[in-house]
Amino acid sequence: MSTAEKGVVAAGHPLTAQAGAEVLRGGGNAVDAAVAAMLASFAAEPLLTGLGAGGYMMVAGGGQEPALLDFFVEAPARAQDGTAAELDAVDVSFGDAMQVFYIGPASCGVYGTPAGVCEAAARWGTIDLAELAAPAAKLAREGVLLNAGQAYIVEILADLLQSTPECAQLWAPHGRVLREGELLRNPELGDALERLGRDGAKPFYSGDIAEAVCTWLAGRGGSIGPEQLGAYRAIEREPLRMRYRDRDVLTNPPPSAGGTLLAYSLALLDEQAAPPSLEAVILAMEAAQSERTPAFVQGLGEEGFLERFLSSRLGATTHISVLDSQGSACSVTCTNGEGSGVVVPGTGIHLNNVMGEEDLSPLGFHSHPAGRRMPSMMAPSVVMRDGDVELVLGSAGSNRIRSALLQTIVGVVDRDLRAPAAVDAPRVHFEGGIVYHEPGVEPLGSSMKQREVVRFHEPNLFFGGVQAVQRCGDELVGAGDPRRGGVAVAA
Numbered sequence: 001m002s003t004a005e006k007g008v009v010a011a012g013h014p015l016t017a018q019a020g021a022e023v024l025r026g027g028g029n030a031v032d033a034a035v036a037a038m039l040a041s042f043a044a045e046p047l048l049t050g051l052g053a054g055g056y057m058m059v060a061g062g063g064q065e066p067a068l069l070d071f072f073v074e075a076p077a078r079a080q081d082g083t084a085a086e087l088d089a090v091d092v093s094f095g096d097a098m099q100v101f102y103i104g105p106a107s108c109g110v111y112g113t114p115a116g117v118c119e120a121a122a123r124w125g126t127i128d129l130a131e132l133a134a135p136a137a138k139l140a141r142e143g144v145l146l147n148a149g150q151a152y153i154v155e156i157l158a159d160l161l162q163s164t165p166e167c168a169q170l171w172a173p174h175g176r177v178l179r180e181g182e183l184l185r186n187p188e189l190g191d192a193l194e195r196l197g198r199d200g201a202k203p204f205y206s207g208d209i210a211e212a213v214c215t216w217l218a219g220r221g222g223s224i225g226p227e228q229l230g231a232y233r234a235i236e237r238e239p240l241r242m243r244y245r246d247r248d249v250l251t252n253p254p255p256s257a258g259g260t261l262l263a264y265s266l267a268l269l270d271e272q273a274a275p276p277s278l279e280a281v282i283l284a285m286e287a288a289q290s291e292r293t294p295a296f297v298q299g300l301g302e303e304g305f306l307e308r309f310l311s312s313r314l315g316a317t318t319h320i321s322v323l324d325s326q327g328s329a330c331s332v333t334c335t336n337g338e339g340s341g342v343v344v345p346g347t348g349i350h351l352n353n354v355m356g357e358e359d360l361s362p363l364g365f366h367s368h369p370a371g372r373r374m375p376s377m378m379a380p381s382v383v384m385r386d387g388d389v390e391l392v393l394g395s396a397g398s399n400r401i402r403s404a405l406l407q408t409i410v411g412v413v414d415r416d417l418r419a420p421a422a423v424d425a426p427r428v429h430f431e432g433g434i435v436y437h438e439p440g441v442e443p444l445g446s447s448m449k450q451r452e453v454v455r456f457h458e459p460n461l462f463f464g465g466v467q468a469v470q471r472c473g474d475e476l477v478g479a480g481d482p483r484r485g486g487v488a489v490a491a
Helices: 014-025 030-044 115-123 129-142 146-155 165-171 187-200 210-217 226-232 258-271 280-290 295-298 307-312 398-413 419-424
Strands: 002-005 007-011 054-061 064-071 088-093 098-103 235-237 240-244 249-253 317-324 328-335 381-385 389-394 430-432 435-439 454-455 463-474 475-480 487-490
Touching: 007 014, 007 030, 007 463, 007 475, 014 030, 014 129, 014 280, 014 317, 014 487, 030 054, 030 115, 030 129, 030 187, 030 317, 030 328, 054 115, 054 249, 054 381, 064 115, 115 129, 115 187, 115 328, 210 226, 226 430, 235 487, 240 258, 249 258, 258 280, 258 398, 258 487, 280 398, 280 430, 317 463, 328 389, 381 398, 389 398, 398 419, 398 463, 419 463, 419 475
Parallel strands: 002 487, 435 454
Antiparallel strands: 002 475, 007 317, 007 487, 054 064, 054 328, 064 235, 088 098, 240 249, 249 381, 317 328, 317 389, 381 389, 389 463, 430 435, 463 475, 475 487
């Protein structure tokens, strides 16, 4: 927990949050701080994000019109001549639950973070991008000591991190994966970050870095080609806006899926008395999950889908939240998936495995047309009260993102909790007919008895990683999710 009057940054790693806070202290705004934190996270949290990743940024408050910047991963054009590689499967254990992830060259989608960083800085920033990138480049070159949270992620992803010689050179230089307290260095990433600050996004999409990525993948059955990289653009979208109790919630619109399902769950709870019971929250999760049909997935890209969807029914990721002293908010979520295991020599870039994310391909792998933005669960969000930003939040955690955000918003709005308590509170998640829950949740009601229940023995990153900043009167309060080593730093 951290409090401040000037500004607060909440993020998944101390170095990430500190980078953003330093910018606030130096007079930068919320977007400047978020961009600096993003760049630092590429060095400090490289299994969750990076230059080969994608994401979304929500900007609101401070008298500016709310906007959602979409720089998520696009589906590549997969070769049909038999030369395309197949996905490689790896099992990942969360202790009390297992999940299969798919990696390799076939899992790599067209990345968006270089474009997103540059577009955000150009639209809303006040500090030169080279200045924001310099500390991140230094971190990558000098190295970052693995903390307990990052070391745990390395441990559970050990097979992935040793799946290629290039990845193993970074993560297992001594014949085993790095452990807590050991140094991760990526000088080539440092050079790439410096290049981004100096030259912008162009080298990553139509220059020598883009050429290196395409050439490396082409020789291994990957599908990203120069035409698709050259055509990639960050896109500004109008946020999804909905009323919940006496607040306005701004979140990620289609073609992302997560914000739509979060809004649907909140709307269902808004019809009931506050605060909702645990059973009611689970039933709202269940209702949202049941709507994720083939028609829903296919419709996300259609004009007017959001209005049709809501009106007909209602009558491996990282997040940064920033709220500055002027009331401006920036909420940005990025993901590399878990990483594909494909590290492109000479670039320092570990490419995403978004095309191998089963959660994002419910109709089957490689079912999305080329150029389609993948239907992410990420939902950077802002809660407004009487026209001012009250809460800035977002989460990592794949399908658990929407349930983590739902419970945090309910905690703040309905249970009158401060952000740290709302983030720390034990969580539940419903998926596939199973109720997963952490210790400490209230007893499940009788209507839950017919469902399979998986009880975790302790809080776990399986349940997401919410990073939040809240305005409480004249005070700014930040909360980093302990499930993912999150911290909040006051400016």
